[in-house]
Amino acid sequence: MWHQFVFGIMGAIYDITDHMEQESPVIVAMLQGAESRRAGLTLVEVIVGLFLFSLTSLGLTASLIQSLKVSDQVLSRSTAHSIALGYSEQLMAYSYNELRDALSLGTGFTLVATSLGDSTVSTVEQTFVFGQQQEQLIVMDIDRESQEPIRSMPMRLTINATSLNSGGTPLSALEITIDYSYLRSGVSESNDAAWGTGSVKAVKSLVDIY
Numbered sequence: 001m002w003h004q005f006v007f008g009i010m011g012a013i014y015d016i017t018d019h020m021e022q023e024s025p026v027i028v029a030m031l032q033g034a035e036s037r038r039a040g041l042t043l044v045e046v047i048v049g050l051f052l053f054s055l056t057s058l059g060l061t062a063s064l065i066q067s068l069k070v071s072d073q074v075l076s077r078s079t080a081h082s083i084a085l086g087y088s089e090q091l092m093a094y095s096y097n098e099l100r101d102a103l104s105l106g107t108g109f110t111l112v113a114t115s116l117g118d119s120t121v122s123t124v125e126q127t128f129v130f131g132q133q134q135e136q137l138i139v140m141d142i143d144r145e146s147q148e149p150i151r152s153m154p155m156r157l158t159i160n161a162t163s164l165n166s167g168g169t170p171l172s173a174l175e176i177t178i179d180y181s182y183l184r185s186g187v188s189e190s191n192d193a194a195w196g197t198g199s200v201k202a203v204k205s206l207v208d209i210y
Contacts, residue, residue, distance in 0.1 A: 072185035076153055077196055079140060080182035084157065084200045087111050087128075088178055091159070096206045099174055103130050103161045133158045138182075154183045156195075164203075172206035 090111050091099065102109050108127040113136075128134060134157050141151035158179045164171040181195040 069185070073196075075140070076182055076185050077198070079138065079153065080155055080180055080196070081198055081200070083113070083138065083155065084178045084180045084198065086113075087157070087159070088176065088200045088202045091176055092202060092204060094204070096172065096174065096204055099161060099176070099204055100163070103163070103174065106130070128157075128159050130159055130161050153185070156181045174204045176202045176204060 091109075094109065098109070101107065106129060108129045110125050110127055113124045113126060126134065126136075136155045136157065138153045138155050139151070140153055142148065143150050160177045160179070162175045162177075164173040164175055178200045179197070180199065181197045184194050184196050
């Protein structure tokens with residue numbers, strides 16, 4: 001019984017709609033216009049949504065690029081400081097007399113840098129003289145298959161020493177300063193402003209500190 005009732009209602013609705021189309025074409029035109037306007041608003045909303053999405057994507061992309069640039073600069077700065085700090089620790093392994101003689105006579109002293117490969121570790125010895133600048137090319141990343149460097153950083157180091165054995169309270173000690181500069185990532189080497197700078201200080205006394 002219930003399905004006959006439903007079919008009866010659907011038939012009545014169909015008859016009313018057919019009667020409206022025949023007797024009231026104005027109403028039909030108004031309904032069609034309303035549907036067209038609803039479709040047009042939907043298209044506008046889609047366009048506005050795509051526009052807003054594009055603006056958001058551009059902003060996120062710019063932020064990502066800036067974050068990567070800052071990350072590279074932080075990596076360069078920390079690498080340069082770690083190298084200078086490692087040289088400072090090696091200098092502390094020399095005796096006070098050896099460093100004092102190197103300062104007064106202008107002779108060189110050897111510091112060792114560690115080179116890391118895919119599965120090997122090698123050392124590179126370099127001779128420094130107090131007050132003279134040394135230039136190095138620091139390999140920061142290598143290709144695992146070819147072992148060729150794919151990222152490097154130019155670096156400049158100058159090691160200075162000042163005798164503290166003077167003045168009103170002379171000390172048998174040397175103040176050692178390692179001034180370094182490094183080329184920031186993604187910047188031309190010819191631009192002096194592109195070089196970041198830093199320094200590491202230490203004191204070497206006649207009495208060894210353990």
